[in-house]
Amino acid sequence: MDVTAAAKHSFTVNLSILFGELPLLERPAAAAAAGFTAAELWWPFGTEHTPSQAELDALRKAFGEAGVRLAGLNFLDDLSRGARGTVSVPSERDRFRANVPVAAELAASLGATALNALYGNRIEGVEPAEQDALALENLVLAAEAAHGIGAILLIEALNKAESPDYPLVSAAAAVDVVDKVNAATGLGNAKFLCDLYHLAKNGEDLAAVIDTYADRIGHVQIADNPGRNEPGTGELDxxxxxxxxxxxxxxxxxxxxxRPSTGVSADSFGWLPRELRAAR
Known part of the structure; x- marks a missing residue:
């Protein structure tokens, strides 16, 4: 592909999905070897909302020795057990709130300037309005914690095919939550995480999303559609x-x-020249 437009952007690599063929603590070094200097992570400790100091220190050491900055981190998301975040889930209230300062401290120590809070699935037997009220309370706490380390809070829309119980399945729905959090905090640091793969899979007009919500976008993530593989393997331009x-x-x-189409992450970056991989 022509990389003229790509050359105007800075790229990060998500180490929860790329280099997944390696143990977590080896992934920062693998990213550095591929030319990347900044990375992102989903919550890297599974269902542990307060990992041990040894686990936290080991992750910090892996990034530090690799010379890779952690640019973005998810709050507790419980993706390892099929959840899509914990923000709006009543039974996870205490775990999420205990995780907020832990995630913020880890993010700050590794230079991260963005924290992502996945909204959480709808729960059978719980009124959506009750979940939304809890989500707003929790997101206010998360936004304040992010602000305390000079970071933004990201709100993401997922795709309904892969996450049928997740309520934020459009750009408009995610941005509505962003606006409510900013109105509640007055901080203005809640932003839209514009994941072009999820939006494309939902059938949204990506050009219209970019034009409409450009002032709310705090971060962009990409994968080709269909397949969720590297650019050039699907239909997105x-x-x-x-x-x-x-x-x-x-x-x-x-x-x-x-996800690398061949299963080998290092082989999936051919579309992005090495000189464009280092964060600028």
């Missing part, structure tokens, strides 16, 4: 999308959050 993001004034980074 990334050259056009990168150009549209630039034209709309987006100056943030773009996170690579795809």
């Amino acid at each position: 990334f050259e056009d999308l990168f150009a549209r993001l630039s034209a709309a004034g987006y100056t943030g980074s773009i996170g690579l959050e795809y």
